[in-house]
Amino acid sequence: MARWCAEVLLFDFDGTLIDSKVDIATAVNLTLGDLGLPTRSVEEIFSFVGDGVKRLLRLSVGEGNPDQYDRALDVFRQHYLKHCVQTTNWYPGIWEVLQHYKDCKKVIVTNKSLEYTLAIVDGLQARDLFLHVEAPRDTSELKPEPVMLERAMKVVGADPAHALMIGDSTNDVRAAQAAGIRACAVGYGYGNRERVVALQPDFYCETPGDLIGLW
Numbered sequence: 335m336a337r338w339c340a341e342v343l344l345f346d347f348d349g350t351l352i353d354s355k356v357d358i359a360t361a362v363n364l365t366l367g368d369l370g371l372p373t374r375s376v377e378e379i380f381s382f383v384g385d386g387v388k389r390l391l392r393l394s395v396g397e398g399n400p401d402q403y404d405r406a407l408d409v410f411r412q413h414y415l416k417h418c419v420q421t422t423n424w425y426p427g428i429w430e431v432l433q434h435y436k437d438c439k440k441v442i443v444t445n446k447s448l449e450y451t452l453a454i455v456d457g458l459q460a461r462d463l464f465l466h467v468e469a470p471r472d473t474s475e476l477k478p479e480p481v482m483l484e485r486a487m488k489v490v491g492a493d494p495a496h497a498l499m500i501g502d503s504t505n506d507v508r509a510a511q512a513a514g515i516r517a518c519a520v521g522y523g524y525g526n527r528e529r530v531v532a533l534q535p536d537f538y539c540e541t542p543g544d545l546i547g548l549w
Contacts, residue, residue: 339549340516341433342492344483345361346501347444347451349523354422354454355380361414362394368409371395380524384503385451386445386476411449418450424519425522427542430520432463434546441486445476445505465490477501478508483515498537500545501525509534518548 355376355393363373374394382393391406432440440463448469450488455461468486475481487497499510502523507530510517518537519530531538537543 337549339496340498341496342439342441342487342490342498343501344441344443344486344497344510344515345396346477346499346503346523347433347442347446347454349502349525350500350506350520351424351428351442352422352454352458354418355383355524357417357419358383358390358414360417360420361410362390362452364413365406366394367408369399369406371399371402374548375497383524384445384505386470386473387447387450388473404426410455414450415453418453422454422457424458427545431545432460438518439465439490439492441465441490443477443482443486443509444469475514477503478506478512480509480513483509483513487513487515488534498548502530504529504533507535510535518545520545 345351359376359379362379366373379394382390391410392403393405395402398539442451442464446469451467451469455467461519466489468482470476470482483499487494494515497515498518499506499515500518500520502520502543503525505517507517517535518539519529521533522542537548
């Protein structure tokens with residue numbers, strides 16, 4: 335029986351490939367300051383991350399300030415595009431992972447907006463590393479929905495039987511399982527390790543280096 339291997343790797347972005355929490359927190363707090371609202375700690379802001387920028391800003395602005403939400407979206411965009419690669423970088427070891435799998439098709443599948451994702455990919459001079467970048471077209475497509483994974487595989491001509499989704503959150507594992515592809519959870523990102531492991535992903539890697547040699 336032939337040993338299984340992946341032909342396409344679908345990567346989550348924040349918390350899997352890149353550590354972006356400081357730049358996100360900076361942009362959120364600059365936004366809150368412009369709106370005259372109290373700033374928040376980095377840890378609190380990042381507890382809001384994972385389900386798209388709209389949820390991030392709704393929680394950051396606070397349920398008691400719904401009138402500020404629409405303005406917050408515009409103000410945040412200006413600040414984040416300015417600061418999105420100020421400190422954001424690959425997790426240590428990720429560059430080596432991407433080079434190790436140079437013969438695999440590599441795709442980013444993220445709940446982050448396409449505009450911000452491409453700004454960071456370009457800022458890191460990494461556009462050539464990825465065959466495709468898939469981001470939500472509306473909130474109904476956010477992971478754990480499988481829509482973006484299915485669309486990305488169609489775009490790159492991937493066989494789901496030889497695709498692997500790599501991510502740090504339950505959203506990533508659940509999206510992969512819903513799409514009928516293998517899932518690899520990572521323990522170094524922003525997700526909750528216990529909740530991710532409880533979903534029984536096909537692979538689990540505690541460090542970026544563990545991603546090398548999965549098969």
